[in-house]
Amino acid sequence: MTIAVAVSGGMDSLLSLVLMKEQGHDVMAVHGHFLPENPDWERVTNGLTEACKVLGVPFHAVDLHHQFDELVVAPFVRDYRAGLTPNPCALCNPLMKFGILFDAICELGADSIATGHYVSMEDRPDTGRMLVRGADLSKDQSYFLSLVSIDKLRHAWFPLATTLKKDVLAILDAHGLTPPIPSESQEICFVPRDDYQAFLLEHGDMPGPGPVRLADGTVVGRHQGLWRHTQGQRRGLGIAWKEALYVIDKDIPNNALVVGPKNELESPGCVAGQVNLMVEPTQWPETVMLQTRYRQRAKPSHYAYDGEKLTFHFIEPHTRPTPGQVAAVYDESGAVLGGGVIERSL
Known part of the structure; x- marks a missing residue:
């Protein structure tokens, strides 16, 4: 059985490749190129090629940026325009990593996929093989995999299940390996400098200003676009009021931002x-x-x-x-x- 290890260029996926190789599996490394016009593309592929030479495993790079744009980026913009606060990482996992990329690794001859997620798969007597939180609870990523089908997950390997994040770089260094992207990835990989508002302005015709009101209808200010706000937000409202106000809800049909005191944030x-x-x-x-x-x-x-x-x-x-x-x-x-x-x- 050949296992394809999905390598992004970061430390976690590179260590996953090391661990799968050390455990004696027949492995290949596969890098999915998701981002268009990525200035790091050549550096990442060159770095991964060299790392795979050291490890003695074949390396493949597949260009999937058109599919990524269609399945992840476009819905991200569309959802914000509709007043939602989407989670693109949770969407990327079922559609791209365990979808399009999984199909690509099968075409390359692999039978299953391994990733650098901090999660585990465990056998349970009543339910079979289950996705379980990783040992490092501070980095556990099971939340982001909860939309992936269990059938796909049962064809997956998660070598970092018992690994602590703080140990990753030291283990790689002991193997003489440096990840092409040594720093932690940004919050949303396709949003430059984590400035999602600038990204949305560049990629979509975003809705404009509207009223800010209390639950009883009292208008207390103006917002510059519902997409700029999210539930629970306190800072950046620009409203002078007798008590601190938080974003409670979005009235999409009326383009109104609903705010209120902290106690109104609770939900049943x-x-x-x-x-x-x-x-x-x-x-x-x-x-x-x-x-x-x-x-x-x-x-x-x-x-x-x-x-x-x-x-x-x-x-x-x-x-x-x-x-x-x-x-x-x-x-x-x-x-x-x-x-x-x-x-x-x-």
Whole structure:
């Protein structure tokens, strides 16, 4: 069996290649070129070519930037225009890394894929092989994989399951390897300097100004575009008020930004669509652990599934989830039961 290790040029995927090789697997390295006009393209491919020569593994680079633009970048712009706050990394995983790139590695003769995600796959007696949080909880990326089909994940390897991020560079150095991209990747890989507002202005006809109002309809200011704001935001509103105001919601039909005091940020639940089930809900525990943001502790929730959408009822106080973000569902052990895209709060 040949395993294709997806190498981005960063430290994590390069270490994954090292570990898979050391474990005796028949491996190849595959770099998916996702970004158009990327000035680092030549440096990355040259660096990966040299690293693969040291390791004695074949290297392939495949140009997928047109597919990436169509499947990830264009929806990112479209969702922001619609007033959502999308999560492009969570979308990229099922559509690109475990979609288009997975198909490409199969054409190259590989049977499965390995990536540098900090997650694990574990066998469970009742549900089979499951996606589980990685050992380094500070870097766990299971949230971003919750929209990937379990069938694809069962053809995947995650060599960093038990690795701690702080040890990665030292291990590579011991092997005489330097990643072509030694620094941490930016928040959104295709947005220069992490300035998503400038990116959106360059790539889309974004909606203009409108009123800022309280829940009772009182107008307290003007916004310069709903796409510039997200739920829970406090800074940058430019409103002088008797108490601190936060973004509570977006009234899309009326192009209005709804703000209020901090206590109005709490939500009793949310609805998620585009559901990806890793375990049928009939096998879920009565109480699941729900994570609605990457940097958030999963919290207990009840749920209902109607065959299309998941409705969650929070058991303890929960900040209002953001439409467009991912709702990842776990059991108490950290195994992922499924995921969906948040549509609205209750």
